[in-house]
Amino acid sequence: MAGGTRFGVIAGVVLGYAVAMAYLEAAVVAYLQAALGSEGGAIFPLRPAGEMGELLPIEVGREAATLVMIAAVGLLVGRTRLEAVAWGAVVFGAWDIGYYAWLRVLSGWPPSLGTPDLLFLIPVPWVGPVWSPVAVSAALVAVGLVVARRVRSGGRVVLTARHWAAGIAGGLLVILSYTLDAGRVLAGGDPGPYPVPVFVLGMLLALGAAASVLVRASPDPPAPRGTSRGE
Template identity: 50%
Template sequence: MTSEAAARRRIWGQLAAVFLWAVAFALVEAAVVVYLRRIFHPGGFAFPLQPRPYDPILGVEVAREAATLVMLALVGFLAGGRGWERFARVMVAFGAWDIFYYAWLWVFLGWPPSLATLDVLFLIPTIWVGPVWAPCLVSLGLVLCGGAAALRVGAGGRFAFGRRGWALALAGSLLIVSSFVWRGEEAARGEMPGPFPWPLFLLGMALGLWAF
């Protein structure tokens, strides 16, 4: 076996381990959400959300979300390797975790009934709202781009962003996040969120993919 083939085999093994870890962690995340929905939405989760007075549990939930991000970030670095190889594994971990989070929710609750279903995606620093297909599309891109970058770097190749690449990635990320928080205040006020700004989202996706 050549050194390049051995390196690729090692990278595939690491990616598989990260992927399986993310699938298992997604189950834990989905289980927590099942408990939260039993507490806050015993009649079922749907928009418009009912405004609630501040509950300390919400503070715990925000802390849990922050801890989740830390865990997803660290798992990609624990296997070692060079900078981009590590970051690529973080991308794969986050993408797989998010996709399988919804898969496990569907197994446990039969929710979401469709990819067009609205969901509260995140609470940091404000409410993120969007149809399920949007974060899943972002996550699919992360898995594919992250996996490709990890294989290239791990096999001895070179992968790096120039100024244009960083500018495209940053602009795309900002547009995607903006599309998710666009209707957040409406949801927080107990209103039915307006249409998802999908042109803004798709432009952000296009810029992000162009960066790679």
């Protein structure tokens, strides 16, 4: 987008894209539920891979294509690598929240935020209650918008090795909470109790790192040497 475009306009366009993308994905899932005869959107136990035929690789390809679309928006809108990552986080989060909202409207699923869902298949099944990816997505949207706004306004956002370590560790713990039941789910069983403590620890680590970065960041571009901010 043009360099002079206001941040609010850019954010509105990006969020609008994510909501439209969410509708498209929810519509596809609604079609699949009808075609496969899934009663009430039932997911578990998973159908055997042989019974799914060619649908399984198609689904994996769809997930990969979705990630490419999200990354593309970040790269197109962001002026720097950090801003591109921030916008990618905004698109991912808004798309994920919008997906559940649209799916609820189109098919009545999920019946509650506690309903277990199959989140991803790459590289193994990710399983968790609906509220957990929604919480992650809300955090991604909030942090992504703050970082993108600060970077675009010329402020400094510095990530130290400590921030990277805490953020990556937190993210891995969240992913671990989704994949601990992968073996059971692949074997045709229902997912067990969700490991909430693992998820909460991961979120606290990641959000703590993000908060530390934003507190340390400069909201305004640094003043030239030899001048004061008031000049």
